[in-house]
Amino acid sequence: MKGLITLRFKRASADYDILVTDEKPLISLSDKTSSMDYSSLVLVTNTIVWRLYGSIVSSLFKKKSPKCAVIVLPDGEKYKNLKTVKRIYDKLLSCNSDRSSIIIGMGGGVIGDIAGFAASTYMRGVRYIQVPTTLLAQVDASIGGKTGVDHPLAKNIIGTFHQPSFVYSNINFLKTLPKRIYMAGMAEIIRYGAIKDEKLFLYIEEHRKDILNHDPATMLKLVLDSGRIKADIVQKDEKEVSGTRMLLNFGHTFGHAIEILTGYKILHGEAVGIGMIIASRLSYALNLCKNDVPVRIEHMVKGIGLPGSFKGLDIESLSKAVKYDKKSNGNEINLVLLKKIGAPVIYKMDKRILKKTLTEVRV
Numbered sequence: 001m002k003g004l005i006t007l008r009f010k011r012a013s014a015d016y017d018i019l020v021t022d023e024k025p026l027i028s029l030s031d032k033t034s035s036m037d038y039s040s041l042v043l044v045t046n047t048i049v050w051r052l053y054g055s056i057v058s059s060l061f062k063k064k065s066p067k068c069a070v071i072v073l074p075d076g077e078k079y080k081n082l083k084t085v086k087r088i089y090d091k092l093l094s095c096n097s098d099r100s101s102i103i104i105g106m107g108g109g110v111i112g113d114i115a116g117f118a119a120s121t122y123m124r125g126v127r128y129i130q131v132p133t134t135l136l137a138q139v140d141a142s143i144g145g146k147t148g149v150d151h152p153l154a155k156n157i158i159g160t161f162h163q164p165s166f167v168y169s170n171i172n173f174l175k176t177l178p179k180r181i182y183m184a185g186m187a188e189i190i191r192y193g194a195i196k197d198e199k200l201f202l203y204i205e206e207h208r209k210d211i212l213n214h215d216p217a218t219m220l221k222l223v224l225d226s227g228r229i230k231a232d233i234v235q236k237d238e239k240e241v242s243g244t245r246m247l248l249n250f251g252h253t254f255g256h257a258i259e260i261l262t263g264y265k266i267l268h269g270e271a272v273g274i275g276m277i278i279a280s281r282l283s284y285a286l287n288l289c290k291n292d293v294p295v296r297i298e299h300m301v302k303g304i305g306l307p308g309s310f311k312g313l314d315i316e317s318l319s320k321a322v323k324y325d326k327k328s329n330g331n332e333i334n335l336v337l338l339k340k341i342g343a344p345v346i347y348k349m350d351k352r353i354l355k356k357t358l359t360e361v362r363v
């Protein structure tokens with residue numbers, strides 16, 4: 001089983017394909033690299049992914065691509081910084097990588113963001129291939145060309161837009177994910193259903209068991225449908241200027257605030273799940289939608305096994321943290337709310353009334 005998504009941008013040179021497949025060996029990935037011209041391939045991964053998949057990847061590339069280097073980084077968001085990027089530059093230089101080298105980022109969103117950033121800056125930009133191995137990376141981080149690293153004072157604050165040349169999403173990678181990380185990725189899929197596709201939302205409601213059991217046909221459909229929705233949005237707004245990409249923020253404005261309030265102890269997807277519940281309750285409180293919207297969102301988030309709240313969450317600290325959101329503008333904050341499932345609306349709210357409005361909502 002497989003499916004292909006083709007992204008077309010205004011700049012044709014940015015176009016690329018995403019292959020979603022359940023093939024056992026990574027044949028299509030090696031076929032793809034074989035079909036490209038390059039001087040060397042540099043694989044960037046981390047210790048966990050390398051332990052699980054290193055032997056498959058290296059045997060595949062050794063056969064076809066003798067000029068290949070591997071960089072195995074330590075695991076975790078705390079290594080998503082410029083020091084780690086320098087390690088990649090060092091390796092690229094030591095193996096004489098040039099403008100026609102290709103970097104392959106194989107791992108979750110952390111590896112994809114770091115590898116993409118290194119690729120976009122080394123020699124003013126070389127090509128890179130995304131091989132996302134977490135659900136979140138397959139449905140979100142690997143698509144759309146946002147690359148970057150963290151600064152001690154702010155997450156994802158140093159970065160570029162640099163589209164990959166190819167995305168290879170093999171759903172078999174998902175089988176080795178710890179349950180909590182797998183479920184956190186589901187939050188992003190629920191988000192796509194909520195903002196763009198009521199049928200997808202319904203499908204998740206009806207296939208909860210298959211999702212929990214990693215049923216291949218179900219996961220292939222979810223990764224493909226999500227990829228198509230994200231691709232459609234980013235093609236229209238490659239560099240986040242027209243506002244279309246803002247729709248992806250549903251649940252994320254409150255989610256980011258929750259991540260900060262919990263000192264990043266909660267996973268991003270878990271925070272987004274709670275953020276979607278809050279945003280949908282706010283939509284109802286503002287008379288934008290009927291009550292079935294917050295009810296379905298809450299039922300969905302909790303039913304899939306994500307937390308619906310966290311101990312200590314209160315309106316005072318939440319509204320303060322939201323005010324510092326990167327995407328807010330002066331006294332106004334742009335919130336993505338819902339008119340119904342599948343129909344989002346961008347709601348400009350005066351920050352000064354945010355706390356009062358949130359008081360009408362249970363958090």
Ligand SMILES: NC(=O)c1ccc[n+]([C@@H]2O[C@H](COP(=O)([O-])OP(=O)(O)OC[C@H]3O[C@@H](n4cnc5c(N)ncnc54)[C@H](O)[C@@H]3O)[C@@H](O)[C@H]2O)c1
Pocket residue numbers: 046048049052075076077080107108109110111113133134135136137140141142143144145146147156173174175176177178181268
């Ligand atoms: N560029 C974008 O558009 C974008 C969008 C969303 C998120 N992100 C970024 O993505 C990052 C989060 O990504 P994530 O949730 O994938 O986290 P992650 O990359 O930290 O991966 C989570 C954990 O799963 C492990 N792992 C990866 N693949 C595995 C597999 N197949 N089996 C077992 N373990 C595996 C990782 O080593 C890690 O320990 C954040 O840094 C976030 O800023 C970027």
